[in-house]
Amino acid sequence: MLSSIEDSPLHLIANPKSMAFFGASNNIVSMGTNQLLSLLSLGYEGRVYPVHPKEEKVQGLKAYRSVLDLPEVPDVAMMVLPTQVVNPTLEECGRKGIKRAIIVSGGFKEVGGDGAALEQEMVRIAARYGLRILGPNGLGVANPYRKLNTTFIPHEGQPGFIGLASQSGSFVTQMFNYLANLGLGFSTALSVGNEANIDLVDALEYLGACPHTKVIAMYIEGLKRGRAFLEVARKVTRRKPVVVLYIGGSEAGRRAGLSHTGSLAGPDDLYGGVFRQSGVIRAESVTELFDFCWALGALPAPRGNRVIIQTHSGGPGAAAADACGRAGLQLPALADETRSRLAPYLPHTGSCQNPVDLTFTKNPGDFYSRIPKVLLADPGADMLLVYFFTPEPVLRRGLSQMGVPPEKLDEEATKVLDLSCRAVLKTIKEQDKPVIGYTWRSLEESFSRKLTEGGVPLYPEAERAARAMSALVRYHAYRVKMAESKIQV
């Protein structure tokens, strides 16, 4: 275990005050240029020293002929260079006294043969100078809290609570937009690439200690240090959840991973055992990886696996019940007191079974405030799953019929939706049980966005919501078991 986060080789890489930048130029189609532009456009506040053999200025910054000419020893050397140039440059960085490098260049272990030999040489150079390397064949790091993004694509959205350690740089840089659309974001995301001398276990340890990280996501093609992973994961999962996607277990995934980062994958069962023994939650797809992180990072601990479903539509209710059942969740009957407290809000077509199906209401306040309040107070309910299907076209039609003129419709519809949303968020905050939503409306619509920005995990189908709740239950059950067993790890 790290005694301080600053002991991690990744601390300086994720929080550099200065960087030497190799491979950026004024050529706009080069990868390095684009990575420098991502860094600058997010407003990185550290010092950046482009190193370029010819240019006087690179993207408006003074450029240097050699790293040896820099006015200080930068915290990190960032390299987006042709394969053959990497090792000689790394050697110079070592001589300059630089202790950390992010190497984006590919053509090493992942291509085998000469590439693998070049990577061995890289590791030897690094050892000689005490250099720690993120990469090669990775995209570096995004730490939006430091306005740091070394990846190809401009950062979008706000800093968030998901720490990511990934053997794919794409799952750092290509997720910015995806997460931002859900009101989520990375705390720090690390692309470990070929893991020359910083690996997934180091990344896990760092994110375990990172104060902005509430939940850790990992994309794994193969672990180099299985035993170390088990030990570190056991410690981390006592304090925060870890979710992994392991794709090396299938033959197709194993082969693709080998050609991608040169990872040697192991049997699916073996990895599954390691994950289970260390309290790590396993996801089956990238979508699920972030689905689980959403629930685990945003929600309080449930006391058990009993879910009440609240809906105004029978089919979505029944499909959610089915999904919850398949995900191993219980649907308890409502307590008698709950049923009598619900009665005033339910029309005769409604159902106070579980799912609670309102069928319809003339008063949105019932659905968004009074009913969830009653359901959350039920002693048999550990969690509440709500169908948040609020179609704006119907609302606008209603307002129009009430005499709201067309030019005022946007404003009035927004008001009504805001009211409903505030009501439900207030109800949720006044108690301590997890509330999760699902909907068929777009998550990019204004009502959905308000909910997610208010901290409610909202999934575009019941199945994903149910599986995320199940992950939440399993993680907290593990934590309780560990706390009770008082096993020292």
Added chain:
Amino acid sequence: MLSSIEDSPLHLIANPKSMAFFGASNNIVSMGTNQLLSLLSLGYEGRVYPVHPKEEKVQGLKAYRSVLDLPEVPDVAMMVLPTQVVNPTLEECGRKGIKRAIIVSGGFKEVGGDGAALEQEMVRIAARYGLRILGPNGLGVANPYRKLNTTFIPHEGQPGFIGLASQSGSFVTQMFNYLANLGLGFSTALSVGNEANIDLVDALEYLGACPHTKVIAMYIEGLKRGRAFLEVARKVTRRKPVVVLYIGGSEAGRRAGLSHTGSLAGPDDLYGGVFRQSGVIRAESVTELFDFCWALGALPAPRGNRVIIQTHSGGPGAAAADACGRAGLQLPALADETRSRLAPYLPHTGSCQNPVDLTFTKNPGDFYSRIPKVLLADPGADMLLVYFFTPEPVLRRGLSQMGVPPEKLDEEATKVLDLSCRAVLKTIKEQDKPVIGYTWRSLEESFSRKLTEGGVPLYPEAERAARAMSALVRYHAYRVKMAESKIQV
């Protein structure tokens, strides 16, 4: 088998020239009013006769005191009435000579007891007058080709190729927006409700004969006529694919279905057997139901299960390979000729394994036209799965660096994206293998929309794409087997 589509009791219901409308008023919060407004706002071209005890006009239409006063015998009686009023009204409709009814009202079999008795009476009245009923406890029908939408929510998007038969009205009306966002739409969608005397089998038979329907989706809580379903499905699946979501197989789903439409579900295995024997493809969620319909309705028949994956990012490629493997698809090695034809387009960091990983390119034309053309010509490829991740922010940054002024960025970015999109659509159309996409960008972004509107099924993750391809393979394998076996059904 229907000798003509007009023999189906649903033909008149889905294509009425005139309707009596019970339960709409000038009260804007009533369900019936909203359903009438949905009908009118889509521009229904038939004649609509509101029947109302007091009003002279309903939503601008002349209202009648009684159905007996109507100037003609309308094709359909649409009822959104209090439970107790339904049967007497139906009796009057019978006397008027009306032969079809859509009954939205609930409070019948699904609530048990008196409700069940009322439904039995309804069936007796219907039998007396030769009346066929869609419902009760359903939302009716959407046939956008006829500008017909009797449901609660205004129709969105274009008429499409998905026929839906559903025991939930929500999965008709609440899917308009969802499908429209994917560039999809219903041909005809039927909410069968409690199936008084028109059931899912009738709906399947009708959609099997419907010329606009290329693929049939079914949401099933329980089948009333298992044997009839098997017989009809066997005939229909010889001509078009049928995808079902059956939720009655889990205990939670069974109970929810019972309280929703009073359906009696059967064991999951039994239903699974019925589906398999009849060539019906089973989906595991509502999302998957429409995912499968998308691939099955939009794509040509693949010759086998061998997929080539084309990507520019290792992680998404490896995750897709893993997903394809898990979905039972094969990832063949590329033919030697394909590899040599690819060589000019691949940088040294790229991979011409399968996944084909470009890593990067300076020429988008390679990715969107030349490379897919080469891959589709590979004799070992039955399908192509392409990672369509085209981040606009990177494109805009590039254009800006090339000197495009800010006010021209939108226009220029659109031009570039249009070009790429047209190139890939042209490549796809010039051959006859299925091409499927996946992406982490929003499907609501302009590039995604252009692709989907061009007919390319595009999924927001590789797993869903892989499962949809697997469904496509399984359906066409079944059809080939049936054609070869020459079994008469």
